[in-house]
Amino acid sequence: MGRTLAEKVWDDHVVRRAEGEPDLLFIDLHLLHEVTSPQAFDGLRKSGRQVRRLDLTIATEDHNTPTLDIDKPIADPVSRVQLETLRKNCAEFGVRLHPLGDVEQGVVHVVGPQLGLTQPGTTVVCGDSHTSTHGAFGALAFGIGTSQVEHVLATQTLPMAPPKTMAITVEGELPADVTAKDLILAIIAKIGTGGGQGYVLEYRGSAIEKLSMEARMTICNMSIEAGARAGMIAPDTTTFDYLQGRAHAPKGEDWDAAVAYWKTLRSDDDAVFDAEVVIDAAGLAPFVTWGTNPGQGAPLSANVPDPASYEDASERFAAEKALEYMGLTAGQPLREIKVDTVFVGSCTNGRIEDLRAAAALMDGRKVADGVRMLIVPGSVRVALQAIEEGLDKVFTAAGAEWRHAGCSMCLGMNPDQLAPGERSASTSNRNFEGRQGKGGRTHLVSPQVAAATAVLGHLAAPVDLSDVPTLVEA
Amino acid sequence: MAMEAFTAHTGRAVPLRRSNVDTDQIIPAHWLKKVTRDGFEDGLFEAWRKDPEFVLNRPEREGATVLVAGPDFGTGSSREHAVWALQNYGFKAVISSRFADIFRGNSLKNGLLTVVLDQKTVDALWDVVEADPTAEITVDLEDRQVRAGSITADFELDENARWRLLNGLDDISITLQNEPSIAAYEASRPSHKPSTVRL
Numbered sequence: 001m002g003r004t005l006a007e008k009v010w011d012d013h014v015v016r017r018a019e020g021e022p023d024l025l026f027i028d029l030h031l032l033h034e035v036t037s038p039q040a041f042d043g044l045r046k047s048g049r050q051v052r053r054l055d056l057t058i059a060t061e062d063h064n065t066p067t068l069d070i071d072k073p074i075a076d077p078v079s080r081v082q083l084e085t086l087r088k089n090c091a092e093f094g095v096r097l098h099p100l101g102d103v104e105q106g107v108v109h110v111v112g113p114q115l116g117l118t119q120p121g122t123t124v125v126c127g128d129s130h131t132s133t134h135g136a137f138g139a140l141a142f143g144i145g146t147s148q149v150e151h152v153l154a155t156q157t158l159p160m161a162p163p164k165t166m167a168i169t170v171e172g173e174l175p176a177d178v179t180a181k182d183l184i185l186a187i188i189a190k191i192g193t194g195g196g197q198g199y200v201l202e203y204r205g206s207a208i209e210k211l212s213m214e215a216r217m218t219i220c221n222m223s224i225e226a227g228a229r230a231g232m233i234a235p236d237t238t239t240f241d242y243l244q245g246r247a248h249a250p251k252g253e254d255w256d257a258a259v260a261y262w263k264t265l266r267s268d269d270d271a272v273f274d275a276e277v278v279i280d281a282a283g284l285a286p287f288v289t290w291g292t293n294p295g296q297g298a299p300l301s302a303n304v305p306d307p308a309s310y311e312d313a314s315e316r317f318a319a320e321k322a323l324e325y326m327g328l329t330a331g332q333p334l335r336e337i338k339v340d341t342v343f344v345g346s347c348t349n350g351r352i353e354d355l356r357a358a359a360a361l362m363d364g365r366k367v368a369d370g371v372r373m374l375i376v377p378g379s380v381r382v383a384l385q386a387i388e389e390g391l392d393k394v395f396t397a398a399g400a401e402w403r404h405a406g407c408s409m410c411l412g413m414n415p416d417q418l419a420p421g422e423r424s425a426s427t428s429n430r431n432f433e434g435r436q437g438k439g440g441r442t443h444l445v446s447p448q449v450a451a452a453t454a455v456l457g458h459l460a461a462p463v464d465l466s467d468v469p470t471l472v473e474a
Numbered sequence: 475m476a477m478e479a480f481t482a483h484t485g486r487a488v489p490l491r492r493s494n495v496d497t498d499q500i501i502p503a504h505w506l507k508k509v510t511r512d513g514f515e516d517g518l519f520e521a522w523r524k525d526p527e528f529v530l531n532r533p534e535r536e537g538a539t540v541l542v543a544g545p546d547f548g549t550g551s552s553r554e555h556a557v558w559a560l561q562n563y564g565f566k567a568v569i570s571s572r573f574a575d576i577f578r579g580n581s582l583k584n585g586l587l588t589v590v591l592d593q594k595t596v597d598a599l600w601d602v603v604e605a606d607p608t609a610e611i612t613v614d615l616e617d618r619q620v621r622a623g624s625i626t627a628d629f630e631l632d633e634n635a636r637w638r639l640l641n642g643l644d645d646i647s648i649t650l651q652n653e654p655s656i657a658a659y660e661a662s663r664p665s666h667k668p669s670t671v672r673l
Contacts, residue, residue: 248673
């Protein structure tokens with residue numbers, strides 16, 4: 001019988017398989033950051049262990065770093081201690097670190113791919129649930145807890161039971177203004193926040209094959225919001241072209257050998273998935289969330305749903321709670337929801353293509369009165385590229401704030417937060433209660449919807465901007 | 475890290491009638507700045523605890539050690555701090571019809587027993603502990619059984635995870651017993667695999 005992509009990568013990493021035990025899986029790449037690693041390093045110290053494979057380990061600072069005044073000491077003493085702890089641990093154990101201020105610093109899931117470290121057919125882990133991002137390259141990549149971080153540091157392996165596999169096939173052509181973000185939000189709304197539990201998702205079909213690497217990363221990134229630890233896309237020439245020439249991509253004969261291997265990384269025609277979902281790309285539209293989990297979303301043209309319309313009692317209760325928290329009324333058109341803040345950034349949508357898409361719509365336009373717009377590049381490299389293209393100027397001319405790279409308002413650990421009751425349109429991945437700041441209300445959107453929303457002051461799609469002339473035209 | 479062994483536990487319960495309780499609710503992000511595994515008890519469900527009527531704040535729930543939660547408990551962020559917060563507060567076991575994968579893995583690594591029961595049984599447990607806050611729930615790992623009042627429900631947990639929990643075994647030590655297998659695998663890895671060594 002044929003094997004799925006996930007099964008092939010899994011099988012290639014089994015160090016030990018024994019009856020009645022989880023497989024012992026080898027880990028090719030371990031990414032670290034300041035928030036989920038300190039207790040793991042402590043554990044190593046207490047048991048007198050070392051990092052087994054420094055050559056497969058790399059750290060950066062992202063979750064807890066400021067996006068303003070990065071040349072000054074960090075104001076919050078607790079945050080400062082956490083960053084200093086990572087620096088101390090990396091120095092003590094010999095781990096390569098890209099700290100705040102370094103040119104390779106940035107959100108860990110932006111840094112890995114841009115260095116060329118994330119490669120097809122590898123296993124990638126990080127103490128962060130959005131590690132699923134790296135699956136866009138045909139890697140098996142998943143988030144782990146701190147105990148597992150310690151385990152990987154000490155052994156470069158993880159004991160794990162093989163996951164089930166789910167095919168998510170997206171055929172056809174995405175309509176204009178419909179992005180990878182809209183697609184993944186629609187998928188999560190369809191299968192639910194628990195729909196992917198226990199599965200590795202494989203996104204496939206003609207609509208997926210047409211996506212750029214960055215769009216594929218946006219899709220795989222949010223697999224965890226459907227409950228799946230990992231999402232994958234089979235590598236193809238788009239993948240190989242993205243990787244070729246990157247700092248840590250294979251070179252020379254290694255490159256040829258790698259590509260030959262990578263080409264085998266496709267689900268066989270006779271492979272059997274444990275579950276299958278089919279999506280028609282042509283039927284999709286810009287998609288936004290109205291509730292407090294990423295599965296509570298709808299096309300922008302829809303209205304806020306009526307909780308009474310849910311048959312399932314716990315879903316009905318969840319919808320009631322969500323509307324109460326979000327300050328929304330059933331039946332209210334989503335397009336009429338006014339926002340206070342627009343956030344463009346995160347491991348979901350903080351890459352150069354995202355900034356280009358938002359900038360193209362902001363060019364010559366203004367952020368609406370009373371709206372704050374934050375642009376936070378996913379990494380220093382992304383920021384430098386954007387500056388070279390003049391995107392920073394486009395944003396600042398429109399009245400947006402151009403910030404330093406980091407996770408920022410995606411999770412509100414640093415000072416970039418919503419005030420209680422404040423409402424955002426955010427290109428990030430989670431609309432949980434209080435996620436972007438205590439009492440903050442989050443609508444998840446694509447970079448294009450974020451830009452249109454910033455200009456109009458209410459949730460909007462690019463098409464709504466046709467009535468808003470750019471300054472050049474005016 | 476070696477963890478505490480878990481054989482069986484009996485205690486009063488907190489009924490949490492909510493689905494999709496994400497780890498941001500269990501422990502908000504600003505608590506994640508701490509670099510220790512303890513001291514998270516005050517952060518547990520911090521936002522909800524501002525409401526004096528929130529179930530955890532009810533005097534009759536003080537000292538409860540078993541959390542009976544709605545479906546999809548522990549979704550979202552991989553933060554193990556969520557498990558530590560539950561343990562620091564005093565919880566020994568969590569019951570739900572469905573747990574998020576990463577949370578479940580984290581809980582079992584720390585000796586916080588997460589028990590999956592069907593929603594009907596969870597509903598019945600809610601009814602029992604809401605009708606009588608002094609009612610105790612027993613979570614018995616040796617017999618793989620939950621007992622409360624007239625309710626007896628078997629649960630599944632794979633034998634390997636159960637064995638590790640019952641004995642409080644340190645995963646890393648177990649893995650390192652297979653060091654020769656790891657070394658042999660490493661020797662066979664192709665040279666095109668990525669390396670983080672600075673160029």
